[in-house]
Amino acid sequence: MEFCITNRCNNRCVMCSNPAEFNNPRDSRAYGYNQLIKRIEDCADRLFKSRESINLTGGEPTIVPQFVQLLNWIRKEFPDNEIVCVSNGRMFAYDDFAKKVLAVENLKLEIAMHGHTPALYDEITGVKGGFPQAVQGLKNILRFRNDSHFVETRTVIIKQNYKKLDGLLEFIYKSFRGLNAVVLIFHELEGQCGDHLKRVGITYQDVESEVAKSIRKWAVKINDLRLYHFPLCALPSDLWPHAWRTLPATEVSFPKKCSTCLYKKYCMGIHNDYLRLIGDKEFEPIRSSMGAFKMSRGQDFIYHPIVAVKNTSKS
Ligand code: SF4
Structure with a gap:
């Protein structure tokens, strides 16, 4: 079950799937700590019964001021539900923050890694200087993680990076040992990504050969290398084992x-x-x-x- 816990973000990704008006610093009414607790409590019956994951999204969840407090509250109230958090990883560059978050058991962290050089990373995320923080953040996560955690990188494939997938996977493989999965995601043309279609948009045909080349090369070394949001006919059949069905039927x-x-x-x-x-x-x-x-x-x-x-x- 998904809970959007903030409409703010410290990145400005060019392919963000949230609408442009979403990141409105004046609109924080629904995201106060007590409101967040209440929204989750209201779903308690279903969460207890189904034991489904509690997915925290945003914006950037880790910049919520009481993020650690919220995680600890969820862990205490819902000990059997995995907590999933999608994040750009930059806040984890702070050792103290990373240690506190990784002290929470049964946590899945989905960390964005859209570029493997400062220039590419900044071009995509729209913020200068985020790359060293994201790299350090992921290193800290892997340093403080335990066996109850699941850690993966997520790369959205867009015009800016689809010809650089080989270098990006090489960087991820060499820099971040101990990941559970590496995920490449075909962009979703909703929100700002759809608004920026000319700037970021690619077709499945555009990317097929680059994706095939990179997956064939790196699947030998990266244990769990996944492709999200790909129809099967958009891929050579030897890549089908990498394809996951990740979008809701709606x-x-x-x-x-x-x-x-x-x-x-x-x-x-x-x-x-x-x-x-x-x-x-x-x-x-x-x-x-x-x-x-x-x-x-x-x-x-x-x-x-x-x-x-x-x-x-x-x-
Ligand atoms: S059902 Fe077949 S033709 Fe349709 S998108 Fe999937 S693989 Fe392609």
């Missing part, structure tokens, strides 16, 4: 032609804003067998249906 559609696709039941579909702004021309139903697959079962099938492809030919 945000995706299957165009009419998908009805003849043999792999529809394993596919995430296409984001509605992509269909609206770019269209469905590049997606072609797969009409012949792509070989034998190893499938996941139960709950895992929903998010990660294909875990291995035995035959790697592409139609």
Whole structure:
């Protein structure tokens, strides 16, 4: 269950999926500490019963003044629910802050790493000097983490970085040992990302060869290398085990032609804003067998249906 805990951010990412008016410093009414507690308490029955994750989003959650206090309150009240926090990681550059957060058990941290040089990082995040903080922040997280934590990097693929994925994955692999997963996410064309379509927008066709090259090279070294928000026909079949179904059903559609696709039941579909702004021309139903697959079962099938492809030919 998701709780947006702030509308403020210390970055200005060019592909932010929040609307431009979201980051309004004058509008902080819904985000006072007591209101946050009340919003979570109101969902207590469901959280106790389902034991689902409590996802803290923003804005940038870690700049909420009582962030550590909030984490400790959630941990105490909901000891069985994983706490998930998406963050740009910069606040973790402060040792004391990182230690306090990582003292909270059963925490999943999804840390943004959109560029691997100060220039690229600043160009994408719109803030000068954030890169060394983000790097130090992630190093501190890995320094203070324990086995109850899950730590991953998240890179949104956009025009500015899609040709640099090889260097970026090399940087992540060499700089951050001890990550649980490395995630590459195709941009969602909503909020400011959609507003900045000309500046940041790419198609699946644009990125396919760069993504394939980089994943094939780095999957050998990076244990859990994932692709989020990719329909299957936008990828060579040997990359399908890396594809996760990560968008809610309400945000995706299957165009009419998908009805003849043999792999529809394993596919995430296409984001509605992509269909609206770019269209469905590049997606072609797969009409012949792509070989034998190893499938996941139960709950895992929903998010990660294909875990291995035995035959790697592409139609
Ligand atoms: S044709 Fe449609 S169902 Fe088939 S892989 Fe592409 S997007 Fe998915």
